[in-house]
Amino acid sequence: MTPARRQVDGQPGFNVAVGGKMGSGGMMVAQPLDVFVEPQDAGRLAAKIALLFRDEGFRDQRTKARLAFLTQAWGVERFRATLEERWGRPLEEAQQDVRLPGRADHLGIHAQKQPGLISVGLCVVTGRISSQSLQELARLAETYGSGQVRLTTSQNAILINVPEARRSELLAEPLLKELSPDPHPFFRGLVTCTGTDYCNLALIETKSIGKRLAQVMAKRYPNATPVTMHWSGCPAGCGNHQAADIGFQGAKARVNGELADAVSIFVGGSTSTDPRPGEKIMELVPVAILEQVMPVILKNLDILKNIRRDVKSEKRVLMVPASS
Numbered sequence: 001m002t003p004a005r006r007q008v009d010g011q012p013g014f015n016v017a018v019g020g021k022m023g024s025g026g027m028m029v030a031q032p033l034d035v036f037v038e039p040q041d042a043g044r045l046a047a048k049i050a051l052l053f054r055d056e057g058f059r060d061q062r063t064k065a066r067l068a069f070l071t072q073a074w075g076v077e078r079f080r081a082t083l084e085e086r087w088g089r090p091l092e093e094a095q096q097d098v099r100l101p102g103r104a105d106h107l108g109i110h111a112q113k114q115p116g117l118i119s120v121g122l123c124v125v126t127g128r129i130s131s132q133s134l135q136e137l138a139r140l141a142e143t144y145g146s147g148q149v150r151l152t153t154s155q156n157a158i159l160i161n162v163p164e165a166r167r168s169e170l171l172a173e174p175l176l177k178e179l180s181p182d183p184h185p186f187f188r189g190l191v192t193c194t195g196t197d198y199c200n201l202a203l204i205e206t207k208s209i210g211k212r213l214a215q216v217m218a219k220r221y222p223n224a225t226p227v228t229m230h231w232s233g234c235p236a237g238c239g240n241h242q243a244a245d246i247g248f249q250g251a252k253a254r255v256n257g258e259l260a261d262a263v264s265i266f267v268g269g270s271t272s273t274d275p276r277p278g279e280k281i282m283e284l285v286p287v288a289i290l291e292q293v294m295p296v297i298l299k300n301l302d303i304l305k306n307i308r309r310d311v312k313s314e315k316r317v318l319m320v321p322a323s324s
Contacts (some may be wrong), residue, residue, distance in 0.1 A: 001046070004036055006095045013038045015094045018049060018079065019071030020275075024235045027242035027269065027277035028068045031076050033083070036095040048086050056082070101273050103228070106152050107188060108181050109167065112160070118167060120159045122179035125214075126192045126207040127155025129179075136175045144170045154191055186214040186221075189228035193239035195250075202233030204250035204261040209287055216291050217298070227301065230269075242278040243269045245305065246297060253284040261287040267297065268305035279304075 001014035014037050020030030037045045049067075058064040058073075071079055084091045107121035122137075129137070137157060141149050146161035157179065162170060171181070180187075193199070195206035210231045217224070230244035241247030246267055253262035262284045269278030281304060285293055297304070 001037070001042060003098050004095045005098050006036065006092075011038060012098075013095070014042055015097060016045065016049075018076075019068045021066055021068040022240055022242065023237040024063065027237070028072070029275045029277070031071055032094060033076060033080050033091075034094045035080065035083075036092045045087070048083060052079075052083055052086060097273070099273050103272060105154050105156070105188060106158055107156060107183070111164075114161070116164050117160075118162050118164050120162055120167075120170060120181055121152070122157045122159065122176065122181055123183040123187055124156050124179055125183075125187055126190060126211050128207055133175060133178060137179070140170065140173060140175060154189075184214075184218040184222070185224050185226045186218045186229065189226060189245070190214050190230075191228070191239055191244070192231040193233050195231075195233045199233060199238075201236055202250060203252055204233050204263070204287065206231040206233045206239065206248075206250065209261070210248070213290055213294065217294055220295070221298070224298075227298070241269070242266050243271050244278065245269070245301065247278045251284055253286055255286050255288075263287060263290070265293075265297065267301065 001016055003012070004015040005012050016033045016035040016037060017030035018033055019028060021028045035045075053067045053070060057067065057070050074082075080091065105121070106119070107123055110119050110121070111117075112119055137149060137159075141147050141159050144162045144166050145159045148160055150158040150160060152158065159170070170176070190210060192206040192210045194202065195204065195209075196202045197205060197207065210229065214229065227246065228244040229246045229248070230239045230241045231248045231250070232239035232241040233250040235249060237249070239247075241249050244266075246265065247269055248263040248265060251262045251264055252259050254260070264280055264283040265285060266278030266280050268276065270276055281297075282293070
């Protein structure tokens with residue numbers, strides 16, 4: 001559900017799309033249902049969609065037991081008609097999309113709607129935080145805000161309802177050196193899945209590898225423009241690697257006869273108003289040589305992000321043999 005506004009009376013609500021997914025088989029973009037729903041009915045409509053999938057979704061193969069595959073097989077028109085029948089009255093057509101273009105990560109200082117209050121978005125690098133830092137974050141929330149901490153889809157944290165008058169005092173707190181409100185772009189856009197530390201499906205340890213690569217690239221390119229880098233430890237795609245400027249999917253490769261951590265690399269993924277899955281441009285790239293590979297990708301990122309191409313052709317251009 002994405003924010004929308006009814007054109008006739010300005011009533012806010014949501015336009016509805018179904019069938020998006022990440023993970024094995026690749027990213028599929030959700031298809032618009034041409035449906036607008038008011039906020040008070042949104043939960044009930046979501047439940048109707050879930051129940052429709054429960055009753056009609058595929059069960060023969062576990063890999064096909066996803067709403068995305070039902071939508072793909074039925075088509076949007078049949079799905080909408082069936083949902084409307086279950087809804088019990090005509091569904092309203094989609095209204096004006098009021099999403100903003102671009103990406104908002106909520107980091108930094110932002111004025112709230114309430115006069116005199118601000119929110120402060122803090123970067124939790126790779127989403128990992130110690131118990132001591134978490135306790136300190138809670139203390140800051142109680143001391144400077146309303147005791148609430150909000151979490152973002154980019155694995156970061158937001159302190160809310162902070163009086164503008166206490167901004168300088170909060171920014172001087174030691175924890176904000178660790179959880180920076182203004183991190184380098186390579187950390188600002190960094191997302192990683194759990195990795196082998198706590199997941200038996202992962203093929204590589206994503207958090208330390210992703211953090212180390214971001215550190216090296218930040219030193220090499222201190223004035224870099226914003227870029228998102230997402231890491232998934234396996235094809236399940238929990239790090240949403242196909243929805244980032246640069247995505248890494250964990251793998252294993254043989255290097256000089258030895259099994260080594262490796263990645264497949266995707267570029268050009270995006271969500272928001274222009275959703276599209278990232279394209280795989282390299283595979284089985286040993287993690288040990290990513291510091292040499294990344295400058296080439298960063299230099300050509302704008303070109304790579306805006307060209308749809310044959311994957312095999314692209315591999316010939318950018319593929320780095322594992323044996324090197």
